[in-house]
Amino acid sequence: xxxxxxxxxxxxxxxxxxxxxxxxxxxxxxxxxxxxxxxxxxxxxxxxxxxxxxxxxxxxxxxxxxxxxxxxxxxxxxxxxxxxxxxxxxxxxxxxxxxxxxxxxxxxxxxxxxxxxxxxxxxxxxxxxxxxxxxxxxxxxxxxxxxxxxxxxxxxxxxxxxxxxxxxxxxxxxxxxxxxxxxxxxxxxxxxxxxxxxxxxxxxxxxxxxxxxxxxxxxxxxxxxxxxxxxxxxxxxxxxxxxxxxxxxxxxxxxxxxxxxxxxxxxxxxxxxxxxxxxxxxxxxxxxxxxxxxxxxxxxxxxxxxxxxxxxxxxxxxxxxxxxxxxxxxxxxxxxxxxxxxxxxxxxxxxxxxxxxxxxxxxxxxxxxxxxxxxxxxxxxxxxxxxxxxxxxxxxxxxxxxxxxxxxxxxxxxxxxxxxxxxxxxxxxxxxxxxxxxxxxxxxxxxxxxxxxxxxxxxxxxxxxxxxxxxxxxxxxxxxxxxxxxxxxxxxxxxxxxxxxxxxxxxxxxxxxxxxxxxxxxxxxxxxxxxxxxxxxxxxxxxxxxxxxxxxxxxxxxxxxxxxxxxxxxxxxxxxxxxxxxxxxxxxxxxxxxxxxxxxxxxxxxxxxxxxxxxxxxxxxxxxxxxxxxxxxxxxxxxxxxxxxxxxxxxxxxxxxxxxxxxxxxxxxxxxxxxxxxxxxxxxxxxxxxxxxxxxxxxxxxxxxxxxxxxxxxxxxxxxxxxxxxxxxxxxxxxxxxxxxxxxxxxxxxxxxxxxxxxxxxxxxxxxxxxxxxxxxxxxxxxxxxxxxxxxxxxxxxxxxxxxxxxxxxxxxxxxxxxxxxxxxxxxxxxxxxxxxxxxxxxxxxxxxxxxxxxxxxxxxxxxxxxxxxxxxxxxxxxxxxxxxxxxxxxxxxxxxxxxxxxxxxxxxxxxxxxxxxxxxx
Numbered sequence: 073x074x075x076x077x078x079x080x081x082x083x084x085x086x087x088x089x090x091x092x093x094x095x096x097x098x099x100x101x102x103x104x105x106x107x108x109x110x111x112x113x114x115x116x117x118x119x120x121x122x123x124x125x126x127x128x129x130x131x132x133x134x135x136x137x138x139x140x141x142x143x144x145x146x147x148x149x150x151x152x153x154x155x156x157x158x159x160x161x162x163x164x165x166x167x168x169x170x171x172x173x174x175x176x177x178x179x180x181x182x183x184x185x186x187x188x189x190x191x192x193x194x195x196x197x198x199x200x201x202x203x204x205x206x207x208x209x210x211x212x213x214x215x216x217x218x219x220x221x222x223x224x225x226x227x228x229x230x231x232x233x234x235x236x237x238x239x240x241x242x243x244x245x246x247x248x249x250x251x252x253x254x255x256x257x258x259x260x261x262x263x264x265x266x267x268x269x270x271x272x273x274x275x276x277x278x279x280x281x282x283x284x285x286x287x288x289x290x291x292x293x294x295x296x297x298x299x300x301x302x303x304x305x306x307x308x309x310x311x312x313x314x315x316x317x318x319x320x321x322x323x324x325x326x327x328x329x330x331x332x333x334x335x336x337x338x339x340x341x342x343x344x345x346x347x348x349x350x351x352x353x354x355x356x357x358x359x360x361x362x363x364x365x366x367x368x369x370x371x372x373x374x375x376x377x378x379x380x381x382x383x384x385x386x387x388x389x390x391x392x393x394x395x396x397x398x399x400x401x402x403x404x405x406x407x408x409x410x411x412x413x414x415x416x417x418x419x420x421x422x423x424x425x426x427x428x429x430x431x432x433x434x435x436x437x438x439x440x441x442x443x444x445x446x447x448x449x450x451x452x453x454x455x456x457x458x459x460x461x462x463x464x465x466x467x468x469x470x471x472x473x474x475x476x477x478x479x480x481x482x483x484x485x486x487x488x489x490x491x492x493x494x495x496x497x498x499x500x501x502x503x504x505x506x507x508x509x510x511x512x513x514x515x516x517x518x519x520x521x522x523x524x525x526x527x528x529x530x531x532x533x534x535x536x537x538x539x540x541x542x543x544x545x546x547x548x549x550x551x552x553x554x555x556x557x558x559x560x561x562x563x564x565x566x567x568x569x570x571x572x573x574x575x576x577x578x579x580x581x582x583x584x585x586x587x588x589x590x591x592x593x594x595x596x597x598x599x600x601x602x603x604x605x606x607x608x609x610x611x612x613x614x615x616x617x618x619x620x621x622x623x624x625x626x627x628x629x630x631x632x633x634x635x636x637x638x639x640x641x642x643x644x645x646x647x648x649x650x651x652x653x654x655x656x657x658x659x660x661x662x663x664x665x666x667x668x669x670x671x672x673x674x675x676x677x678x679x680x681x682x683x684x685x686x687x688x689x690x691x692x693x694x695x696x697x698x699x700x701x702x703x704x705x706x707x708x709x710x711x712x713x714x715x716x717x718x719x720x721x722x723x724x725x726x727x728x729x730x731x732x733x734x735x736x737x738x739x740x741x742x743x744x745x746x747x748x749x750x751x752x753x754x755x756x757x758x759x760x761x762x763x764x765x766x767x768x769x770x771x772x773x774x775x776x777x778x779x780x781x782x783x784x785x786x787x788x789x790x791x792x793x794x795x796x797x798x799x800x801x802x803x804x805x806x807x808x809x810x811x812x813x814x815x816x817x818x819x820x821x822x823x824x825x826x827x828x829x830x831x832x833x834x835x836x837x838x839x840x841x842x843x844x845x846x847x848x849x850x851x852x853x854x855x856x857x858x859x860x861x862x863x864x865x866x867x868x869x870x871x872x873x874x875x876x877x878x879x880x881x882x883x884x885x886x887x888x889x890x891x892x893x894x895x896x897x898x899x900x901x902x903x904x905x906x907x908x909x910x911x912x913x914x915x916x917x918x919x920x921x922x923x924x925x926x927x928x929x930x931x932x933x934x935x936x937x938x939x940x941x942x943x944x945x946x947x948x949x950x951x952x953x954x955x956x957x958x959x960x961x962x963x964x965x966x967x968x969x970x971x972x973x974x975x976x977x978x979x980x981x982x983x984x985x986x987x988x989x990x991x992x993x994x
Contacts, residue, residue: 075430076426076430090246095139095244097133097134105463106462121165125160126350128328129277130471134163135149135163137196146277148252148315150240154200154201155267166178173221177223188426189523192427195244239259241258252391253420260378272386275368278368291303293323300395301322324353325361326360327345327346327368347360395412435448435963438963449930450951453930455523457949459499488542490543498516500950502946503946508535529581537591564651566585582659585658589666592655610637610684611642613644616640620843620845623827625839631825638722643728646779650729653777684779692715699717699719701788720808721845724804728856730864763784776867793878799877802900804854805829806846807845829847832940847936849933851951858960861886861889874889894957894961898957911928913940914940
């Protein structure tokens with residue numbers, strides 16, 4: 073047990089509020105739906121980056137390396153100025169969706185280096201140029217580039233040439249749950265001494281003028297207390313707090329109020345407004361801040377001359393103890409004035425050591441040092457990407473002048489007027505995606521479970537609460553369109569996290585599992601009733617999170633008319649049935665009434681598996697016997713149909729819907745096996761259409777539930793493991809490389825629709841054009857395919873081998889294939905024999921410079937041929953799963969469904985979601 077684990081246990085038991093403060097400040101609040109009050113619904117242009125300096129937000133805050141309380145009432149973050157920029161650097165800059173040639177993108181260099189689950193220690197790095205930041209160059213050059221060109225990044229501008237930049241390292245440590253230390257270390261990497269202004273900033277989220285009768289809080293400078301400069305913060309809920317900075321430092325105080333004159337051309341309501349500190353520091357307007365030192369936004373103004381190759385340190389503290397009292401206590405005990413910084417270094421050092429101890433346990437095993445570093449930074453990114461998310465849809469609608477009870481208001485998310493969010497939520501990326509997405513959150517919870525089970529369970533429960541789950545049973549998809557449809561992976565994630573918790577504690581959290589099952593049953597019914605258009609057990613889920621993977625925009629009406637039978641949507645529903653059956657079986661171990669639900673879910677699965685393989689009167693089914701692959705089927709209004717023969721993840725998703733039930737289930741619940749036999753005997757059409765392995769077991773061994781038989785499995789795997797098709801050096805591609813020379817083309821009413829192999833950025837504007845599923849590698853789907861391989865090995869055993877890669881002559885078991893795939897994914901981030909990390913592609917500075925080469929970015933997706941990172945650069949919500957993969961075959965800490973070398977029925981060697989093992993077990 074480590075000190076950090078003790079803090080987690082205390083937090084989970086409600087004994088100490090170690091999660092009360094954390095990195096909950098977004099990196100972009102501007103350009104979000106929540107802050108959009110425009111009549112046209114153009115969020116990007118209605119609240120811009122430029123306006124963010126002088127216009128107060130309504131629903132949240134953003135900042136640089138920001139921390140806040142869990143309700144985001146009080147925020148602490150960093151502001152910087154290099155003496156040349158036109159503005160104070162208070163938040164990350166990036167391009168809007170319309171400005172970038174591949175959609176929105178942050179244009180900064182920053183890295184999450186470390187974090188503990190309770191935020192008892194957190195560390196990040198921001199690289200700040202010493203010359204004027206090239207805002208206009210980034211906008212102009214990207215705007216001029218086309219869809220076939222790469223994005224123009226900050227590194228491409230030459231701003232970091234000759235190492236003329238500062239490495240700004242921000243560290244937080246907690247002395248107690250309510251005592252927060254912040255240390256800023258500025259390293260001058262350049263050849264000359266350079267000046268920098270460092271402004272640790274504290275402010276209240278603006279809630280007092282529009283959010284009801286909330287009283288206005290107050291920040292007040294109280295001058296010097298011993299060797300510290302002090303600001304007192306007073307808030308109705310938080311009570312008094314003291315914000316202290318070591319040394320005699322100027323204090324700048326203004327109001328977190330909109331500058332109406334600049335925003336709307338109307339008089340200001342208050343004399344001191346949000347951009348007052350910016351104006352005072354950058355533009356020399358001393359009267360822009362309050363000379364009385366009273367307001368709702370304050371900053372300590374440190375001016376540092378950092379020597380070439382040297383560093384300078386700034387220390388601040390936010391605590392509930394009056395520094396004057398602490399100063400006197402120090403004098404009484406030590407004979408001198410200790411003040412708020414007497415134990416600062418001691419606390420910071422202790423928390424760093426405790427973070428090391430915590431991760432020494434988590435990352436134990438046969439991992440190499442580079443793997444450990446990558447995994448730790450991945451987990452740090454996951455933990456830094458927590459964010460307070462506030463959004464009351466009814467209040468937001470009222471702010472638009474809409475009647476929340478009137479139908480058809482025409483405003484975004486009008487049908488979700490019940491939704492009230494005021495929670496800390498794991499975000500995919502706090503700049504590019506500073507809002508939750510349902511299936512992202514499920515994958516994020518699975519990764520977070522290896523460090524913080526309590527938070528992982530909280531996150532999975534959250535979207536199932538009445539504040540989020542729609543009365544009709546739908547899960548909200550994401551802020552831009554809650555009604556859109558994400559893949560139903562919540563049940564899988566809940567079972568996964570439950571099993572990790574059970575392995576760790578020796579007992580399952582039945583209350584967590586049972587609560588989730590009942591809520592998920594409502595969502596399952598929504599899928600059955602809303603996404604099976606004609607009751608055939610074939611599903612049309614919409615775009616299902618895969619953006620532009622289809623021939624058509626799958627969230628819009630088809631240009632041909634008719635419907636689209638989706639191989640991936642149907643596979644996701646098959647997996648949903650399997651997971652719900654597994655949960656029901658686990659619950660039945662304490663209450664046999666759940667056997668009825670388990671039987672129902674297995675029957676649902678049977679109908680879906682049969683429908684997938686059924687060949688109707690028109691001769692069309694999703695399975696193409698000639699190609700040995702699953703495809704979507706377009707069903708036209710005239711009754712005709714055609715397979716859309718695109719070799720993509722859509723056709724690999726049926727592999728994911730493969731689950732093994734241990735043979736013990738049959739002996740423990742004989743009535744379940746009897747019910748399954750009776751069902752199949754009463755429905756011969758289902759029996760004849762289902763794959764053989766989906767309706768029989770291997771003697772007394774495990775039972776497989778899958779949408780394919782052994783022959784089809786071998787044919788699918790032959791394509792998936794073909795390096796000229798899906799199997800890249802860095803994982804499974806989203807579209808087969810075969811399409812590079814053989815694009816799919818379809819003409820509809822004179823318009824050409826096509827799908828090519830695009831290993832990097834998208835060449836279409838579908839869904840904003842900022843994501844591409846037509847060739848790159850995406851980590852979450854690869855993780856699900858690894859799960860499938862391990863499950864399938866659990867049924868077929870070691871005698872089942874395939875060529876891996878296809879055509880190589882190397883016969884491997886499915887566990888070995890899973891390991892090869894896992895190793896390729898992890899290698900994307902590791903330094904190779906040539907010293908280069910594939911994730912950075914052809915960029916030279918991150919590959920060679922000693923101040924960059926061990927800093928890892930976890931991109932949204934990766935080049936289908938060379939592994940270079942593409943898309944959102946901090947999307948650990950997708951890619952932080954590399955930490956799980958690093959632990960899968962070489963770790964010893966509890967990670968995920970682990971490789972189990974025990975046999976079942978004398979032949980099988982594998983895992984399913986019920987065979988998670990703990991530290992030290994094989």
